[in-house]
Amino acid sequence: MEKSQLLELLSTAAPRAGKLVPSTSDVSFEEIGDGNLNFVYRLSTEATSVIVKHAPTYIRCLGPSYSLTQDRLEFEYRCLERFHAIQPGSCPQPYYYDKIKSSVVMEDLKGHRIMRYDLMESKVNLEAVRCVAKFAAHIHCATLLADLSESDQAMLLKDFENPVMVQLTKDYIFTKPYIAEDETNLCNPAHKDLVDAIRQNETMQSAIKELRRKFAEEKTCLCHGDLHSGSIMVKEASAKVIDCEFAFVGPPAFDLGLLLAHYVISYLAHCTKEHLNSEYLQLMLQAVELTWDEYTSNASTKPEEIPRFMEETLGFLACEILRRVIGAAPVADVKGNTSAENRILLIGTAILDGSQKKIHTVAKLIAECKRVAEK
Numbered sequence: 001m002e003k004s005q006l007l008e009l010l011s012t013a014a015p016r017a018g019k020l021v022p023s024t025s026d027v028s029f030e031e032i033g034d035g036n037l038n039f040v041y042r043l044s045t046e047a048t049s050v051i052v053k054h055a056p057t058y059i060r061c062l063g064p065s066y067s068l069t070q071d072r073l074e075f076e077y078r079c080l081e082r083f084h085a086i087q088p089g090s091c092p093q094p095y096y097y098d099k100i101k102s103s104v105v106m107e108d109l110k111g112h113r114i115m116r117y118d119l120m121e122s123k124v125n126l127e128a129v130r131c132v133a134k135f136a137a138h139i140h141c142a143t144l145l146a147d148l149s150e151s152d153q154a155m156l157l158k159d160f161e162n163p164v165m166v167q168l169t170k171d172y173i174f175t176k177p178y179i180a181e182d183e184t185n186l187c188n189p190a191h192k193d194l195v196d197a198i199r200q201n202e203t204m205q206s207a208i209k210e211l212r213r214k215f216a217e218e219k220t221c222l223c224h225g226d227l228h229s230g231s232i233m234v235k236e237a238s239a240k241v242i243d244c245e246f247a248f249v250g251p252p253a254f255d256l257g258l259l260l261a262h263y264v265i266s267y268l269a270h271c272t273k274e275h276l277n278s279e280y281l282q283l284m285l286q287a288v289e290l291t292w293d294e295y296t297s298n299a300s301t302k303p304e305e306i307p308r309f310m311e312e313t314l315g316f317l318a319c320e321i322l323r324r325v326i327g328a329a330p331v332a333d334v335k336g337n338t339s340a341e342n343r344i345l346l347i348g349t350a351i352l353d354g355s356q357k358k359i360h361t362v363a364k365l366i367a368e369c370k371r372v373a374e375k
């Protein structure tokens with residue numbers, strides 16, 4: 001977006017957002033987006049600043065020939081409103097949504113940093129990790145369809161019927177990575193044999209198919225839909241969640257699986273020989289355990305449902321880590337780090353190929369991560 005368009009947007013937003021939006025006379029702006037889909041601008045004066053997130057008509061990282069509906073930010077705005085209502089301060093405060101300009105104006109989380117960049121520098125605050133796990137549990141619990149009145153159920157389903165973004169996830173997490181000739185895959189050729197084996201492994205392919213079905217069909221509660229370390233901003237023990245355009249009503253294990261997946265990726269990215277005993281690696285495994293414990297003790301999963309929920313969570317975790325190596329959206333933690341990518345492919349395979357060994361608990365996942373780290 002041009003500066004003039006952004007300024008026009010601010011003047012439309014001002015009556016709703018009041019003093020929170022800078023006056024248009026002396027605003028400076030910069031594009032700060034590092035995501036795959038949209039453009040993000042910070043508009044500031046000396047006194048104040050806001051964020052404007054704009055959805056172009058296409059997928060930013062793939063280019064203008066990959067078109068995508070712009071109303072995705074309507075879901076983001078709606079979801080930020082919900083999160084704010086359920087847990088104030090858990091996400092940037094949404095100020096204004098402009099349908100015509102496909103833009104959301106929201107609070108600037110100044111001083112917070114994307115968690116992924118901290119993890120890449122071996123920095124993690126377990127209180128922030130705890131905060132995100134608790135947040136996920138609260139959001140899921142507060143929006144459980146089974147506990148809502150019929151009219152609230154209908155409203156939640158209507159507000160978050162997000163077919164385009166759900167389809168994008170179906171394609172880019174569960175389908176395209178396993179189609180060898182799909183041109184969007186960015187897999188390092190060094191992994192050809194392992195990736196071919198994954199694509200031809202019938203046990204894994206049917207497990208992935210079943211997880212895709214569950215993702216698309218199970219309607220349990222409101223899910224963030226893209227809850228990973230790149231969608232979390234942290235500042236010491238504080239953690240806030242951003243980037244909610246994938247919000248949908250689905251299985252809570254999907255959010256939890258993605259969240260855990262990126263702690264596992266960070267662990268596997270850091271376990272070089274000289275760092276095997278580093279404090280950071282211990283902390284990452286604690287982050288995995290803590291996230292699981294904090295989530296389950298704050299969520300309403302019944303004890304008898306825990307084993308199945310854990311298995312589903314691990315299944316979604318495996319799909320997420322595999323697609324970050326094989327598919328269209330690699331993560332900065334491991335990009336170009338062939339041995340880390342290899343460890344990720346091994347863990348993903350170990351989880352989804354039940355014929356090898358059964359990894360159906362978080363304790364077994366941690367043991368397997370340690371085993372792969374030493375290879």
Ligand code: ADP
Nearest residue numbers: 033034035036037038040051092107108109243
């Ligand atoms: P995309 O949908 O393209 O992935 P994100 O919502 O993830 O976009 O935002 C991209 C980047 O912009 C984030 O990684 C973060 O650095 C920055 N950002 C987004 N929202 C805010 C905010 N409210 N406050 C501060 N920075 C933000």
Ligand code: MG
Nearest residue numbers: 035036230243
């Ligand atoms: Mg993002």
